[in-house]
Amino acid sequence: MVLADDVTGNGFMDLLVSTMNGNVIALGTDVQYHPMKAWTSREQGNNNVELRDGRQGIFVTEGYRHHGDKVGATMMLEFEIVDKRPVKGFGAGSGTYSVKVSIGGNAVLLQKTYTRPGKYLEELPCPARRQYSTIYVQMVNELGQHFEDRVAMSFNMRFYRAMKWVLVLPFVAMAGVIVFIKDMQHMLPV
Structure with a gap:
């Protein structure tokens, strides 16, 4: 099985190859990293085979993607909704995008519907206790297709x-x- 992500943190895609005898090999590439190009698990959310890069999806922007300790009661998170389909929605109408931001997939921080693609900056509440966690940014379009991105963060640890x-x-x-x-x-x- 082959997985693709920026494992080394150098801004380029890396391939993780696992073999039948249990070896795991990391191969570096010259391809620039982008969250919508990453293939981090065998199945990608609810849509196992949906094309994301260059077509449709959601991702956390580069400035908010790197691990950092969020201190205080609130934090800012910027994400971008991408939709480059030639015809959006049913017929010629524009698409709708239901976005949910949660901690660990359970504690919902934001649930909002957007009507057009683009970058959005939202203020979200931080958890009341110290913790390391994963922020899930999930989007469902008007056709029920599911897209997501994940970012690791810590809250009030320092x-x-x-x-x-x-x-x-x-x-x-x-x-x-x-x-x-x-x-x-x-x-x-x-």
């Missing part, structure tokens, strides 16, 4: 970095004031 400064800065400031005042007493006339 909040302690700010907490250490909240604890250390008052101590350092007070110690500096005490040292400065102690030196000032020797300089002042008695």
Whole structure:
């Protein structure tokens, strides 16, 4: 079986080939990576054989795709709906795209319907607890075809970095004031 994705993180597609005797081989290519070109599992969502690259689908844009710790109550996520079909929808009408963004496929963060392809920037709530998770961005068009993209993220995992400064800065400031005042007493006339 052959899978395609940017495994090494260098911006190019890599092929993962598994053999009958259990070997797994990673082969690098010169093809630029794009999320709609990736083939990350044997079946791709509900549509096992649907053509995605250059035709129709949804993906998280490059600026929001890389792993990063999301801190706070909300986060921004930009995704692009692609639809290059010659005739969209039933007849000559435009297509509709039901988009669902969820954490781990279960906790729904956004469920919205769009009427035209393009880039969309949405503000989503972050989970209330610290966790590593996968964000699923799923789209169903007016014909019931299903497309999805996944991005790994962490939420509030490094909040302690700010907490250490909240604890250390008052101590350092007070110690500096005490040292400065102690030196000032020797300089002042008695």
